[in-house]
Amino acid sequence: xxxxxxxxxxxxxxxxxxxxxxxxxxxxxxxxxxxxxxxxxxxxxxxxxxxxxxxxxxxxxxxxxxxxxxxxxxxxxxxxxxxxxxxxxxxxxxxxxxxxxxxxxxxxxxxxxxxxxxxxxxxxxxxxxxxxxxxxxxxxxxxxxxxxxxxxxxxxxxxxxxxxxxxxxxxxxxxxxxxxxxxxxxxxxxxxxxxxxxxxxxxxxxxxxxxxxxxxxxxxxxxxxxxxxxxxxxxxxxxxxxxxxxxxxxxxxxxxxxxxxxxxxxxxxxxx
Numbered sequence: 001x002x003x004x005x006x007x008x009x010x011x012x013x014x015x016x017x018x019x020x021x022x023x024x025x026x027x028x029x030x031x032x033x034x035x036x037x038x039x040x041x042x043x044x045x046x047x048x049x050x051x052x053x054x055x056x057x058x059x060x061x062x063x064x065x066x067x068x069x070x071x072x073x074x075x076x077x078x079x080x081x082x083x084x085x086x087x088x089x090x091x092x093x094x095x096x097x098x099x100x101x102x103x104x105x106x107x108x109x110x111x112x113x114x115x116x117x118x119x120x121x122x123x124x125x126x127x128x129x130x131x132x133x134x135x136x137x138x139x140x141x142x143x144x145x146x147x148x149x150x151x152x153x154x155x156x157x158x159x160x161x162x163x164x165x166x167x168x169x170x171x172x173x174x175x176x177x178x179x180x181x182x183x184x185x186x187x188x189x190x191x192x193x194x195x196x197x198x199x200x201x202x203x204x205x206x207x208x209x210x211x212x213x214x215x216x217x218x219x220x221x222x223x224x225x226x227x228x229x230x231x232x233x234x235x236x237x238x239x240x241x242x243x244x245x246x247x248x249x250x251x252x253x254x255x256x257x258x259x260x261x262x263x264x265x266x267x268x269x270x271x272x
Contacts, residue, residue, distance in 0.1 A: 023080070024077075024081065027073060027076075027077040027080070027081075028077075030070075030073055030254075030258075031070050031073045031074055031077070031135075032070075034066045034067070034069045034070035034073065034254075034258050035066070035067065035070040035131050035132070035135050037066045037258070038063070038064075038066040038067040038070065038131065039127065039128070039131050041058075041063045041066065041261060042063065043121065057268075058261050058264050058265060062260055062261045062264055063261065065257040065258070065260045065261060066257070066258050066261065067131075067134065067135060067138065068138065068254075068257050069254040069255070069257035069258035070135050070139075070254075070258075071135055071136075071138035071139040071142060072139075072142060072250060072253065072254040072257065073251070073254045074089060074135070074136070074139035074142075074143070075139055075142035075143045075146055075250070076247055076250040076251055076254065078143050078146065079146060079243065079246065079247055079250070080247050086143055089136050089139055089140060089143065090140070092132060092133070092136045093133065093136050093137065093140060096129070096132075096133045100114060113126070114126070192205040192207075
């Protein structure tokens with residue numbers, strides 16, 4: 001029985017890990033496609049213009065939306081996957097900066113090609129590298145914004161928890177009438193006497209009794225037992241569900257950004 005119980009969580013972890021990683025190629029595909037569409041719109045690719053007659057005449061602002069879509073997908077991938085996406089994005093940026101610094105110091109001719117627009121456009125690898133650096137730079141800004149919001153919320157939650165714990169301890173101190181050992185002390189005073197026939201006191205007794213009673217501890221101070229029926233607390237379930245909704249909404253926004261130049265060209269085509 002113990003082996004079956006221990007095997008079930010392992011299967012759940014493997015299944016969740018498979019679901020978690022199977023969307024990585026989809027994210028990567030859409031990121032590359034959106035960046036490639038942006039590059040082709042800039043280059044005025046005749047194959048793309050033949051499909052959409054008016055796409056060569058769209059405003060400059062709309063040409064940037066496929067790039068924004070790709071960058072937003074990178075940031076959404078970071079929210080979905082974790083900090084490994086941020087590390088990959090940083091590697092691309094730091095490597096490009098290091099390579100540019102190397103050319104600036106040791107190969108000035110090659111460095112001048114990086115700033116020459118004609119050389120950049122004529123060289124497919126150099127042009128793709130420029131697009132990738134620009135894409136990762138915008139994604140870095142969005143990821144930093146997401147991290148700021150996440151850390152800000154965590155700080156507010158931690159501060160709220162600390163204030164609640166402090167309030168509980170203050171309430172316990174104010175309502176407690178016990179000593180350090182958790183015992184309540186009571187004193188009882190008794191006086192007895194006996195009279196003779198002449199109203200003379202023949203017997204007198206004075207006693208002071210001390211009682212100690214151990215009080216039961218508050219239920220809040222009891223040791224918490226692990227919950228085997230529901231391993232995930234409700235707050236954690238709410239956080240995961242809200243995270244899924246956020247990821248889905250960001251994907252829809254990025255796809256909308258990606259489609260804006262084509263929607264504009266179709267609108268102009270049918271309008272005229």
